[in-house]
Amino acid sequence: MTKPKTPHFDTLSLHAGARPDRETGARATPIYQSASFVFPDSDHAAALFNMERAGHVYSRISNPTCAVLEERIAALEGGVGAIATASGQAALHLAIVTLLGAGLHIVASRALYGGSHNLLDFTLPRFGVETTFVDPRDLDAWRAAIRPETRLFFGETLGNPGLDVLDIPRVADLAHDHGLPLLVDSTFTTPYLLQPFVHGADLVFHSATKFLSGHGVVIGGLLVDSGQFDWDTPKARGKFPTLTEPYEGFHNMVFAEESTVAGFLLRARREGIRDFGACMAPFTAFQILQGIETLPLRMARHVENARRIVAFLVAHPLVESVGYPELPAHPDHALAAKLLPKGCGAVFSFNLKGTRAQGRTFVEALKLFSHLANVGDAKSLVIHPASTTHFRMTAEDLVRAGVTEGMIRLSVGLENPDDLIEDLSRALYAAGKA
Amino acid sequence: MRAVVLGNDVYAYTGSRAVDAARPSVVFIHGAGNDHSVWALQSRYFAYHGWNALAVDLPAHGRSGGVPLATVEALGDWIAGFLDAAGVAQAALVGHSMGSLIALECAARHADRVLKLALVGTAAPMPVSEVLLDAAKRNDHLACELITGWSFSAGKQLGGNQVPGLWLTGNGLRLLEREKPGVLYADLSACNGYLAGEASAAQVRCAVLAILGARDLMAPAKNARALIAKFADPRIVTVPDCGHSLMAEQPDAVLDALREFL
Numbered sequence: 289m290t291k292p293k294t295p296h297f298d299t300l301s302l303h304a305g306a307r308p309d310r311e312t313g314a315r316a317t318p319i320y321q322s323a324s325f326v327f328p329d330s331d332h333a334a335a336l337f338n339m340e341r342a343g344h345v346y347s348r349i350s351n352p353t354c355a356v357l358e359e360r361i362a363a364l365e366g367g368v369g370a371i372a373t374a375s376g377q378a379a380l381h382l383a384i385v386t387l388l389g390a391g392l393h394i395v396a397s398r399a400l401y402g403g404s405h406n407l408l409d410f411t412l413p414r415f416g417v418e419t420t421f422v423d424p425r426d427l428d429a430w431r432a433a434i435r436p437e438t439r440l441f442f443g444e445t446l447g448n449p450g451l452d453v454l455d456i457p458r459v460a461d462l463a464h465d466h467g468l469p470l471l472v473d474s475t476f477t478t479p480y481l482l483q484p485f486v487h488g489a490d491l492v493f494h495s496a497t498k499f500l501s502g503h504g505v506v507i508g509g510l511l512v513d514s515g516q517f518d519w520d521t522p523k524a525r526g527k528f529p530t531l532t533e534p535y536e537g538f539h540n541m542v543f544a545e546e547s548t549v550a551g552f553l554l555r556a557r558r559e560g561i562r563d564f565g566a567c568m569a570p571f572t573a574f575q576i577l578q579g580i581e582t583l584p585l586r587m588a589r590h591v592e593n594a595r596r597i598v599a600f601l602v603a604h605p606l607v608e609s610v611g612y613p614e615l616p617a618h619p620d621h622a623l624a625a626k627l628l629p630k631g632c633g634a635v636f637s638f639n640l641k642g643t644r645a646q647g648r649t650f651v652e653a654l655k656l657f658s659h660l661a662n663v664g665d666a667k668s669l670v671i672h673p674a675s676t677t678h679f680r681m682t683a684e685d686l687v688r689a690g691v692t693e694g695m696i697r698l699s700v701g702l703e704n705p706d707d708l709i710e711d712l713s714r715a716l717y718a719a720g721k722a
Numbered sequence: 723m724r725a726v727v728l729g730n731d732v733y734a735y736t737g738s739r740a741v742d743a744a745r746p747s748v749v750f751i752h753g754a755g756n757d758h759s760v761w762a763l764q765s766r767y768f769a770y771h772g773w774n775a776l777a778v779d780l781p782a783h784g785r786s787g788g789v790p791l792a793t794v795e796a797l798g799d800w801i802a803g804f805l806d807a808a809g810v811a812q813a814a815l816v817g818h819s820m821g822s823l824i825a826l827e828c829a830a831r832h833a834d835r836v837l838k839l840a841l842v843g844t845a846a847p848m849p850v851s852e853v854l855l856d857a858a859k860r861n862d863h864l865a866c867e868l869i870t871g872w873s874f875s876a877g878k879q880l881g882g883n884q885v886p887g888l889w890l891t892g893n894g895l896r897l898l899e900r901e902k903p904g905v906l907y908a909d910l911s912a913c914n915g916y917l918a919g920e921a922s923a924a925q926v927r928c929a930v931l932a933i934l935g936a937r938d939l940m941a942p943a944k945n946a947r948a949l950i951a952k953f954a955d956p957r958i959v960t961v962p963d964c965g966h967s968l969m970a971e972q973p974d975a976v977l978d979a980l981r982e983f984l
Binding site: 291292293294295300304305307335338339340341342344349351352354355360366367368369370371372514515516520534541542545546547549550553557 | 757758759762764766785868870877879881883884885891893899974
C-alpha cells in the first residue's frame with residue numbers, strides 16, 4: 289500500500305465535514321432549518337436518546353448543518369471534534385462549565401478580550417468560580433497562581449489589545465505538569481496562522497464572527513477539543529469529576545470512559561449545550577461555512593495588508609508606537625517568529641502622539657475604516673479600546689491590560705492597501721491639525 | 723467494570739451496568755492500538771437491550787494493566803481468562819481486525835465458552851506492511867498516520883461523520899497516539915505472525931457472522947474469503963462504501979448486522 293495522503297489545509301477548508309447531499313445532490317451544504325428530526329421507529333428514537341446510535345434529535349443538541357461546521361473546524365485545528373455555539377462567549381462559557389463548578393479556580397492571562405474579562409472577573413465569581421489574572425509573559429506568575437482548586441489555564445493566542453503572544457508550549461507544559469488543561473482563544477489567528485494543539489494546547493475556542501466568517505454578518509462560536517488531554521492521568525486524577533465520575537443526569541455515564549479521546553465534548557454536548565442551550569442556528573453555521581471556504585486566501589491577504597499598514601504607521605511622524613509582533617521592538621518578536629511564521633494577523637494597535645481629542649478626530653476622519661466594535665471583517669475597522677471594549681476597566685486595570693487612553697486598534701481588511709493607507713494618511717493629517 | 727486477569731487489573735466498559743448472571747453476555751474485542759471506546763455505540767446498545775455488554779481493554783491497552791501479549795493465540799486464551807474473571811460462563815464474541823482474530827482463536831480453543839462469533843473487518847492471514855511494522859517498532863508517529871490513513875474509506879477522509887461534531891480521522895489518530903510505547907508494535911507483530919486462522923476456523927462450532935467493509939484497505943474483503951469458507955455456516959454482511967474502521971464509519975450498519983445475528 290502506498291502512504292496515504294492527508295488533505296491539505298486549503299482542501300479541508302473547502303471540503304472537511306461536507307459531501308454532496310444524498311437526497312438532492314446539492315453541492316453546497318444544505319441549511320437544515322429544522323428544530324427536530326423524525327425517528328424511524330420507537331426503538332431507534334430510544335437508541336438516539338441514549339447514545340446507542342448516531343444521529344440528530346433536536347437542533348439545540350445537534351444539527352446537520354452545524355455538524356459540518358463542527359467537523360470542519362476540528363479538521364482545520366487538528367482536533368477530535370467541536371461544538372458550534374451561539375457566540376464566542378458561549379463557547380468560552382461552555383468550556384468552563386464543562387470542567388468547573390463552584391469553589392474551583394482558573395488562572396488566566398490578563399491580556400484578554402474585554403468580554404472574556406467581564407465573564408471571568410465579574411460574572412463567574414457570582415457562581416463560585418474565581419480567576420487569577422497573570423501577565424501572560426511571566427511563567428512564574430502562572431505557576432504562583434496555581435491553587436489546589438485550580439482546574440484550567442486560559443489565554444489568547446494574541447492578547448487583546450497589545451498582541452502579547454502566548455507562549456503556548458511553555459504555558460501548556462506548566463499546566464500539564466500540574467494536571468491542568470490549557471484553553472486558548474484563537475480568534476485573532478485562526479488555524480491558518482496558528483494551530484494551538486500542535487504546540488500543546490488542549491482546548492481552543494473561536495469567536496467565529498471574526499476571521500473564520502470574514503463577512504461580519506453573524507454571531508457564532510466554536511469550541512474545539514484536541515483529544516490530547518488525559519482527564520484520568522495520575523496528575524489530573526480526581527480533578528475533573530464531571531468527566532471521570534458517573535453523571536446522574538445521563539444514565540450514570542462516565543464520559544472519559546465512554547470516549548477515550550472525546551469525553552470532554554460528550555459532556556459539553558450532553559450537559560452544557562443541552563441545559564444552557566447556547567447553540568448555533570443552522571443558517572449561522574451555513575454562513576460561517578461560506579467564510580471558511582476562503583479562509584486561507586483571506587488570511588494571507590489580511591496579513592499582507594497589515595504588514596503594509598504597519599510599515600506606513602511606523603514611519604509616520606504622528607505615530608508614537610505600533611504594537612505588532614513582527615516589529616523588532618515588540619516584546620514577543622522572537623516568540624512570534626517561532627509560533628506565527630505566516631504572520632501575526634491583521635488586528636493591532638498603535639498610539640497617536642497628541643491629545644485624546646486628536647485621537648477622536650483621527651477616528652472620525654476615517655472614511656474606509658469603519659468605527660465599530662468588531663474585528664476580523666473583510667472590511668477594515670477601527671476602535672478606541674479605552675472607551676469601548678475595555679471601558680469597564682479602571683485606569684489601573686487598563687495599564688495592566690496594556691491599554692493606553694490614546695491607543696487606536698485597527699482590524700485591517702481586504703481592501704487595496706494603497707486605499708487604506710490613503711485613508712489613514714488623511715485621518716492622521718486631520719488629527720495633526722486638530 | 724474492573725477485573726483481575728492473570729494477575730493484572732483489567733478494564734471493561736459495560737455501559738455503567740453491573741454484570742447480571744441472568745442475562746446473555748457479549749464481549750467486544752478491539753483491534754491493534756485501540757481500546758474499548760471503538761465499540762461505544764454498539765456496546766452501549768446491547769448493554770441497554772438485555773445483554774451484559776463487556777467491551778474490554780486488552781492487556782496494556784487503554785485502562786488495562788499488564789504487558790501486551792505477543793501472539794493471537796495467547797490473547798485468545800486471555801479472553802477465556804477474562805470471562806472467568808468477569809463471572810461469565812459463556813458469551814458471544816465480537817472482534818474487530820486484530821480483535822476478530824483473537825475472538826476466532828478463543829472460539830477455536832475454548833469452544834464451550836463461545837456461543838456466537840462476529841468478525842468485523844477480518845482477514846486471515848492479516849499481513850502487516852513492512853513500513854508500518856518498522857514505524858511501530860520505532861514508536862514513530864508515522865505508524866499512527868499510516869493506520870489512520872488506511873483505516874477510512876476515501877470519502878470519509880473528508881468527514882461526514884454520523885456522530886455529530888466528531889472528526890473521524892482526528893479521533894482515530896488521537897486514540898492510536900494514546901497507546902503506550904511498544905503496544906502497537908506488539909499488536910501488529912501478533913497480527914503479522916498469526917497463520918493459524920484457517921485451521922482454527924475449521925474447529926469453530928458456533929454460528930459465525932463476518933461484517934466486511936467494501937472499501938477496506940487494511941483487511942480487504944477478498945482476503946477474508948478463504949477464512950470464511952472454512953466456517954461451517956457463515957453469514958456475511960458487506961457494508962458498501964466503508965473502510966476498515968467500520969464501527970466508526972458505519973455504526974448503524976454494524977449495529978444492525980449484530981442485532982440480527984446475536
